[in-house]
Amino acid sequence: MNKKTSKKLKNRKAKIDNRVKRRNWENQTSPMFSGSNIHFDIDGRNIGIASGGIGAIQLLIQKIGLTKKIDESLNILKRHLPYHDSDHILNFIYNIFAGGTCIEDIDLQRNDDAFLNAIGADIIPDPTTAGDFLRRFEEKHIIKLMDIKNEIRQQIWEQQSENFKEEAIINVDGTICPTTGECKEGIDISYDGQWGYHPLIVSLANTREPLYIVNRPGNVPSHSNSAEWIDKSLDLVSGTFNKIYLRGDTDFSLTKNFDKWDRLCTFIFGMDAMPNLVNIANNDIKNWELLEKKEKYEVKTKKRKRPQNIKQEIIKKRNFTKIRTESEYVGEFPYQPGKCKKTYRMVVLKKNLKITKGAKHISDDVRYFFYIGNDWKKTPEEIVRFYRKRSDHENDIEQLADGGVKAIHAPSDTLLANWAYMVIAATVWDLKCWFGLLFPCRPIGLQIIRMEFKRFLNIFIKVPCIIIKTGRKIYYKIIGYNNHLKEFLNFVFKLKNFSFP
Numbered sequence: 001m002n003k004k005t006s007k008k009l010k011n012r013k014a015k016i017d018n019r020v021k022r023r024n025w026e027n028q029t030s031p032m033f034s035g036s037n038i039h040f041d042i043d044g045r046n047i048g049i050a051s052g053g054i055g056a057i058q059l060l061i062q063k064i065g066l067t068k069k070i071d072e073s074l075n076i077l078k079r080h081l082p083y084h085d086s087d088h089i090l091n092f093i094y095n096i097f098a099g100g101t102c103i104e105d106i107d108l109q110r111n112d113d114a115f116l117n118a119i120g121a122d123i124i125p126d127p128t129t130a131g132d133f134l135r136r137f138e139e140k141h142i143i144k145l146m147d148i149k150n151e152i153r154q155q156i157w158e159q160q161s162e163n164f165k166e167e168a169i170i171n172v173d174g175t176i177c178p179t180t181g182e183c184k185e186g187i188d189i190s191y192d193g194q195w196g197y198h199p200l201i202v203s204l205a206n207t208r209e210p211l212y213i214v215n216r217p218g219n220v221p222s223h224s225n226s227a228e229w230i231d232k233s234l235d236l237v238s239g240t241f242n243k244i245y246l247r248g249d250t251d252f253s254l255t256k257n258f259d260k261w262d263r264l265c266t267f268i269f270g271m272d273a274m275p276n277l278v279n280i281a282n283n284d285i286k287n288w289e290l291l292e293k294k295e296k297y298e299v300k301t302k303k304r305k306r307p308q309n310i311k312q313e314i315i316k317k318r319n320f321t322k323i324r325t326e327s328e329y330v331g332e333f334p335y336q337p338g339k340c341k342k343t344y345r346m347v348v349l350k351k352n353l354k355i356t357k358g359a360k361h362i363s364d365d366v367r368y369f370f371y372i373g374n375d376w377k378k379t380p381e382e383i384v385r386f387y388r389k390r391s392d393h394e395n396d397i398e399q400l401a402d403g404g405v406k407a408i409h410a411p412s413d414t415l416l417a418n419w420a421y422m423v424i425a426a427t428v429w430d431l432k433c434w435f436g437l438l439f440p441c442r443p444i445g446l447q448i449i450r451m452e453f454k455r456f457l458n459i460f461i462k463v464p465c466i467i468i469k470t471g472r473k474i475y476y477k478i479i480g481y482n483n484h485l486k487e488f489l490n491f492v493f494k495l496k497n498f499s500f501p
Helices: 003-020 054-064 066-073 085-097 103-110 113-118 127-135 139-158 226-238 255-264 275-283 310-317 380-401 415-437 442-450 453-461 485-496
Strands: 167-174 195-197 200-204 209-214 243-248 266-271 321-335 344-357 360-373 465-470 473-478
Touching (some): 003 485, 054 085, 054 453, 054 485, 085 415, 103 113, 103 127, 139 209, 139 415, 209 415, 321 360, 380 415, 415 442, 415 453
Parallel strands (some): 167 243
Antiparallel strands (some): 266 360, 344 360
């Protein structure tokens, strides 16, 4: 950032700091929100956009070579009249960054002169043309697009510190993509009665990046064809990370693959409480260890008085049945599944439950949860806590589905077209993650990786700018302000001088 820009930024910060500083207000006769006599007019000279951060995203895309790799490798369109493959894919991506929630919102950007100038485009595809492009995808094209992104992410990983490369944690899970459409090829009814698709998502927990997204009919089980994509993910991270962990719920305990995965990674999966396992837990484990509940955070000042539990009072008043965990214990035993040649470690979690109805105690119960893996170093308690962190993958999936990205979405009419849209839209989330990984201030970069997508938009994308196109340059004149603007401008400066392999 040059001195002139830095000075302007300091002046804006000083101005807003002076405006919002704490002061002893006198009693006000009118509310703060008192704007009136408001007029609207069209500026005859300047044009601008609300999402000026898209300029930084476009610069990032150019620097990592995404546009070039797509046009060189995808080859869906044989002739460019006038669009290239990358134009269509970026059209979907920028629509989401601009706040669009469906393909039809592309029309807003298409008819915005400032937006077109901002991205340097004479014209962009309309929603109908965009939908037609999705229907041109074959399975090989979708896989190729994921490979292109994975090639880029590997290069970004290589530029990270050695601490980053110490370990990779791969999460695998399925989710339901419901749809009310009745003419969408490939839809079926899921286990919970919803019509739609059942995509598989394999992601890297360290950075929250979805490594592979695979669309499937709604009626297939979670583990269907998952071993192939797990193998691809293990191959993807093996060249960069020193140690690899793999975890998933009971649906992914594919015992015939354990011996193979044992050579490639450290894995932990949930196992169904089958009668033989429950029998072993009841009779063979003698030394149960108490699993103590850890506080979510450390109180640095003094504990506050707990608020009144309204929900618990309603449960008692209406005589609802409630199951409460009284205590948890962990144990272990060696176990060799029938399809394995090796013996693995089975960790058992025993929950002592108290069942009440209203305020009356009805009965006690014991339930067992089983976790199988090849980690013989961690304690049983550490194994259980490591497995429970898998729940964070649900947050990642929620961000992809309904958290603003809306990648787990079915806007088209075929399974492959919707699969293509999921992979393209997930690139928006990838770009947010890469934004954080390449951010010059490491602490803020880590915050960006963990940040919800809507908050990322509000801080780094919704930067109002006047767009001035002169000669071979496009100027984004920032007219707004937020507390992260300095870091944002430092990131843009780094990108302009960034050399990518």
